[in-house]
Amino acid sequence: MNFVESRNLQFKYIKYDDETDENIAVTALKGVDITISKGEFVAVLGRNGSGKSTFAKLINGLNIPTEGTLYVKGLDASKEENIWDIRQNVGMVFQNPDNQIIATIVEEDVAFGPENLGMEPNEIVKNVNMALKAVSMEEFRDAAPAYLSGGQKQRVAIAGILAMKPRCIILDEPTAMLDPQGRKEVMETVTMLNKEEGITIILITHYMEEAALADRIIVMNEGKVAMEGTPREIFSRVGEMKALHLDVPQITELSSIINGSVSKFPADILNIEEFIDAFKYYGYNKDFHYAKKSREPKNNKPLLEVRDLTHIYGKETAFEKVAVKNIRLTVGEGDFIGLIGHTGSGKSTLIQHFNALVKADEGSVYFKGKDIFEDKSKLKYIRQKIGLVFQYPEYQIFETTIYDEVAYGPRNCGLSAEETDIRVKEALKFVGIDESMCKKSPFDLSGGQKRRVAIAGILAMRPEILILDEPMAGLDPYGRDEILKNIRSMHDKLGITVILVSHSMEDIAAIADKILVMNKGSVAMYDTVDNVFREPERLTAMGLNAPQLTLLFKRLRDELAMDVPVNVYDVNEAAEILISAMS
Numbered sequence: 001m002n003f004v005e006s007r008n009l010q011f012k013y014i015k016y017d018d019e020t021d022e023n024i025a026v027t028a029l030k031g032v033d034i035t036i037s038k039g040e041f042v043a044v045l046g047r048n049g050s051g052k053s054t055f056a057k058l059i060n061g062l063n064i065p066t067e068g069t070l071y072v073k074g075l076d077a078s079k080e081e082n083i084w085d086i087r088q089n090v091g092m093v094f095q096n097p098d099n100q101i102i103a104t105i106v107e108e109d110v111a112f113g114p115e116n117l118g119m120e121p122n123e124i125v126k127n128v129n130m131a132l133k134a135v136s137m138e139e140f141r142d143a144a145p146a147y148l149s150g151g152q153k154q155r156v157a158i159a160g161i162l163a164m165k166p167r168c169i170i171l172d173e174p175t176a177m178l179d180p181q182g183r184k185e186v187m188e189t190v191t192m193l194n195k196e197e198g199i200t201i202i203l204i205t206h207y208m209e210e211a212a213l214a215d216r217i218i219v220m221n222e223g224k225v226a227m228e229g230t231p232r233e234i235f236s237r238v239g240e241m242k243a244l245h246l247d248v249p250q251i252t253e254l255s256s257i258i259n260g261s262v263s264k265f266p267a268d269i270l271n272i273e274e275f276i277d278a279f280k281y282y283g284y285n286k287d288f289h290y291a292k293k294s295r296e297p298k299n300n301k302p303l304l305e306v307r308d309l310t311h312i313y314g315k316e317t318a319f320e321k322v323a324v325k326n327i328r329l330t331v332g333e334g335d336f337i338g339l340i341g342h343t344g345s346g347k348s349t350l351i352q353h354f355n356a357l358v359k360a361d362e363g364s365v366y367f368k369g370k371d372i373f374e375d376k377s378k379l380k381y382i383r384q385k386i387g388l389v390f391q392y393p394e395y396q397i398f399e400t401t402i403y404d405e406v407a408y409g410p411r412n413c414g415l416s417a418e419e420t421d422i423r424v425k426e427a428l429k430f431v432g433i434d435e436s437m438c439k440k441s442p443f444d445l446s447g448g449q450k451r452r453v454a455i456a457g458i459l460a461m462r463p464e465i466l467i468l469d470e471p472m473a474g475l476d477p478y479g480r481d482e483i484l485k486n487i488r489s490m491h492d493k494l495g496i497t498v499i500l501v502s503h504s505m506e507d508i509a510a511i512a513d514k515i516l517v518m519n520k521g522s523v524a525m526y527d528t529v530d531n532v533f534r535e536p537e538r539l540t541a542m543g544l545n546a547p548q549l550t551l552l553f554k555r556l557r558d559e560l561a562m563d564v565p566v567n568v569y570d571v572n573e574a575a576e577i578l579i580s581a582m583s
Contacts, residue, residue, distance in 0.1 A: 003168055003200045004036035004059055008068035011054055015444070028054040030223035031068065038167075041194045041201040043211035043231075046220035047245045047476040048446050052204045053095075055220070056170045059202065061086040073167065088117065091166035095173040095474055096392065097153035106148075106156050107132070107141040113164040124163075131159035134189040136182070144319050150391050150470075151177045151343030151503075158186060162193070168200040169193065175207065176473045177391070179342040179503050181543035187213060206476050208235070208249045209548070212270045219244065236268035245478030250506065250548045250571055251275050257575040262582055272552050276559065279578070284562070288581040292565040294530040298513060300332025302369075303497055304354060304386070304465060309363035311349055323349040324521045327363070331465070331499065336491050338508035338529070339501045341518030342543030347501050348391065350518065351467050354499075355386035384413055386465045387458030391473065393450040394443075402428075402445075402453055403438035409461040420460075427456035431486050448479035452486070459490065465497045466490065472507060484511055505547045509533060509569035517542065530567040549574050 009032040012025045029051050036042050046052045057063045059072055061083040073089050075082040091113075094100050103109035110131055114124040132138045135155035145153055154177050161169055171190065175183040187210055193199045203214060211217055217234045219227035221244050227234055235241070235248040238256045248256075251269055255278070259267035265282055269275050309327035314320045324346040331337060341347045352358040353365050356372050356379050364371050372382045390396050399405040406427055410420040425435060431452040442453050451471050458466060468487065472480040488511050491498045499516075502508050508515060508529070515532040517525035519542045525532050532539070536546035536554060545551070549568050556562045562581065568574050 001038045002035050002071075003038040003040070004034065004070075004072055004202075006032050006034045006058075006068065006070045008033065009055075009058065009065055009070050010067040011058060011063060012066045028223055029058075032220075032223070032225055034218060034225060036200065036202065039194070039198045039200055041191070041203070041213070041215045043203045043205060043214035043217045044220060045205070045208075045211055045217060045234075045246055046226075048448055048474075048479055050220040051223040052220055053172055054223075056092065056172055056202065056204060059086075059168075060090045060092040060170055062092070089166055090168045090170060091161035091164055092170040093158050093161050093172060093174045095176060097150070097157040097177075100157040100160065101145045101153060104144055104146075105141075106137065106143050106145060109145060109156055110141075110159045110163050113160055117164060127163040127165060128159075131162035134162055134185075135159045136185055143321075144314075147313050147319055147321060149344045149348060151179060151182060154178060155182065155186070155343070158189075162189070165197075166199070168202065170202045170204070172204045173206065173474050174203075175205070175210065177343070177470065177503070179340075179345075179543050180505065180545040181540070182343050183207065183210070183503075206474070206480070208247050208252075209271075212249055212252075219246065231270060232268045235270065245476060247477035251552065253571050254549070254552075254574050254578075257571065258579055258582075261579045265582075272548070272555060275552060276555060279556070279582075280560065282582065284560070284578075284581045285583070286561075289563045290565065290577050290580070292567060294567060295513065295528050297528050298332065298335065300334050302330045303333045303335075303367070304331040305329075305366040305369075306350075306353070307364050307366065309350075309353060309360050309365065311353065311358060312361050313349075315361065322521055324353075324518075327523055329516065329523055329526055331497060333464075334491075334495055334497055336488075336498045336511065336513045337500070338512030338515045339499055339518065340503070340505070340508060340515060340544060341524075345518040345542075346521040347518050348469055351388065351469060351499060351501065354465070354467060355383050355388050357383075357388065380413065384409070384461045385463050386467065387461060387463035388467045389451070389454050389458055389469065389471055391469045393454035396454045396457070397442045397450060400441060401439050402433065402442050405442050405453055406456045406460050409457055413461060423460040423462070424456075427460040430459055430490060431456045432482065446479075448475050448483065451475070451483060455483075455486070459494075463496060465499065467499045467501075469501045470503070471500070472502065472504065480507070487511065505533070505545055506549075506569070509547045509550070517544070529569075534566060 009029055011029040012027050014023045015026045044052050065078050070077040072086045075086055101109050110128045111124055114127050135158050137155045158174055175186050194201045212231045217231055235252045238248050241248050255269035256267045258265045266278050306327050306329050310325045311323045313323050339347055406424045407420050410423050433452055472483050515529055533546040533550050547569055550566055553564050553568050554566045556564055
């Protein structure tokens with residue numbers, strides 16, 4: 001039986017056009033034919049703006065089809081009288097948890113859905129307990145969502161849907177703000193609900209490793225279905241995926257490259273286990289040796305120092321929580337630091353102290369040797385020199401045009417119109433936004449473009465330190481790579497110090513020089529990329545992980561006794577090493 005069936009499905013919405021000063025119709029879906037069986041696990045991929053979320057909202061009854069037909073559990077989704085029944089059967093987890101959480105206590109929020117469905121009290125208690133356990137939020141049942149991190153809020157949002165036990169769950173980038181262990185736990189929960197409870201799962205994601213867990217993948221592009229098949233079928237078509245600005249798991253790309261030189265080697269491997277088995281089967285030179293130098297630590301002149309920093313939220317209240325404690329660290333001039341840590345480890349709290357957005361309960365932050373709070377009249381200067389791009393750029397953007405948004409900082413610092421204009425154009429050019437877009441509204445931009453505008457607004461003040469809190473979250477692979485490229489370029493060309501917060505170990509490995517690991521509010525590790533990722537077991541114990549290629553090469557060393565380095569982060573380099581070992 002089909003749970004979802006669409007034929008020539010179309011959806012249009014009205015959008016205001018700045019240039020013509022008129023409302024125009026935008027076609028988000030252009031004749032989509034999709035069938036999803038009852039109990040199936042389907043992953044939906046596509047670049048930002050491809051129509052994925054629009055399709056999901058139609059299935060959930062949040063939008064009504066413009067043309068074509070859509071049946072959900074046999075109900076016509078275009079008829080108003082069917083919407084309540086559809087929403088009872090289809091739960092949706094949104095990308096931003098703040099759009100979904102409504103209660104002041106976690107337990108009450110998770111219970112809100114079941115209560116509105118009229119469940120018995122005993123069943124509500126049982127479902128709430130199950131849902132909180134599934135997302136590892138049991139200890140926070142009495143907490144206020146306002147005091148939780150972004151990733152913890154997302155877990156609460158997921159729990160709220162799980163507690164309603166819908167027959168279909170749509171997850172729109174549900175793990176974008178979660179740490180590696182959190183992503184793993186959520187995906188284990190989703191898989192369990194699918195296999196054991198028979199719940200239909202529709203997962204929208206930019207994590208290819210998550211999509212590999214699905215029964216089937218649907219790839220969308222420009223409002224249409226571009227590709228469809230099993231994960232093995234889809235990911236083996238590396239070139240086509242790249243042409244759609246998408247990606248494949250690193251392991252799959254690696255196997256595909258090796259297949260080009262070792263013809264019998266499988267080109268469609270999906271995980272490390274499969275790769276190890278194939279590598280053993282096809283054989284390798286047991287005397288092979290490959291040496292690689294470790295990245296040398298840089299001893300740059302101290303720029304920012306944190307001394308004995310402790311911050312407590314809700315101090316002396318029922319919600320008291322120590323967010324960071326006894327932090328001591330030094331950031332050097334020109335450093336590029338990747339900041340990682342489990343959800344709720346204190347990352348966002350820590351960086352908000354760096355430019356005086358938050359004042360510590362104990363300890364101090366020093367910029368160029370001076371306490372940033374020593375002279376409060378100079379806080380504007382501190383925030384000009386230490387720029388922070390928030391987790392959600394939508395919260396940072398407020399002006400009516402892109403130009404005014406980027407110009408806000410320089411104007412607020414008292415710069416002349418001429419100097420402001422120079423800085424705005426300079427910043428926009430650096431982040432890859434054309435001057436012709438200056439009069440457009442920043443709210444009409446895609447997620448990736450909003451992030452660029454937010455970064456440009458900080459760059460226009462010419463900071464000495466640029467702090468970015470999860471700037472790639474929710475972006476497609478193409479958008480992610482563009483942002484990373486821009487950030488690295490800013491660091492190299494402008495010589496500014498960069499602190500990048502991310503849950504992607506692969507991104508951190510590719511771009512950072514040093515890694516700061518936070519764990520339960522404290523600094524757990526602070527070292528070079530190679531030294532940190534050399535200890536994957538320690539990272540795993542903290543809810544993190546090492547990059548996929550690093551884990552593969554460590555297993556090749558441990559299980560096959562191969563003399564290969566573990567500090568391998570690039571797919572092409574990994575392929576070169578392993579092809580040589582198989583020659």
